[in-house]
Amino acid sequence: MLRPEIQEYGKDILESEIFKKALKTPHHLGTTTIGSHSLSVAERCLRVADKYPGLKLDRRMMVRAALCHDLGLTDRPHCNTMGVLAFSHPVYSVILAKEFNLNLTKEEERMISRHMFPLSRIPDTMENWVLVYSDKYCADREIITLFRRKKPAAATY
Numbered sequence: 001m002l003r004p005e006i007q008e009y010g011k012d013i014l015e016s017e018i019f020k021k022a023l024k025t026p027h028h029l030g031t032t033t034i035g036s037h038s039l040s041v042a043e044r045c046l047r048v049a050d051k052y053p054g055l056k057l058d059r060r061m062m063v064r065a066a067l068c069h070d071l072g073l074t075d076r077p078h079c080n081t082m083g084v085l086a087f088s089h090p091v092y093s094v095i096l097a098k099e100f101n102l103n104l105t106k107e108e109e110r111m112i113s114r115h116m117f118p119l120s121r122i123p124d125t126m127e128n129w130v131l132v133y134s135d136k137y138c139a140d141r142e143i144i145t146l147f148r149r150k151k152p153a154a155a156t157y
């Protein structure tokens with residue numbers, strides 16, 4: 001169930017054609033889609049904010065950056081090589097967000113362009129660090145499902 005907060009802060013993004021496409025585009029070896037992963041990252045950012053209220057994190061900024069951070073992997077005319085994509089997709093995410101008039105703030109664009117640290121430049125706000133952590137946390141959780149043993153078949157008598 002999607003938090004009302006994500007729906008509120010990300011309404012225009014969630015309703016955009018590029019995000020709808022992201023919901024159908026496989027991600028992390030087919031364990032999820034770019035859209036679902038982005039929603040998980042937004043949720044993880046908010047959980048961090050809930051757990052550490054003293055950090056006074058900007059929740060809206062984190063949600064919007066999380067929803068857009070991997071859009072650059074949705075439409076890939078610029079490059080199809082994963083190694084290069086790891087470096088280039090943050091910039092392309094920002095470009096696509098502009099093309100689809102998602103009206104990100106400069107801070108949100110900056111967070112997206114730095115979310116691949118250490119492959120990108122070092123984050124310079126706490127919100128950006130939370131995005132980097134949340135992205136890696138969710139990616140690990142998604143990819144690890146590939147290695148889970150199948151549940152044993154139910155016994156039949």
Ligand SMILES: [Fe+2]
Pocket residue numbers: 037041069070135139
């Ligand atoms: Fe991601």
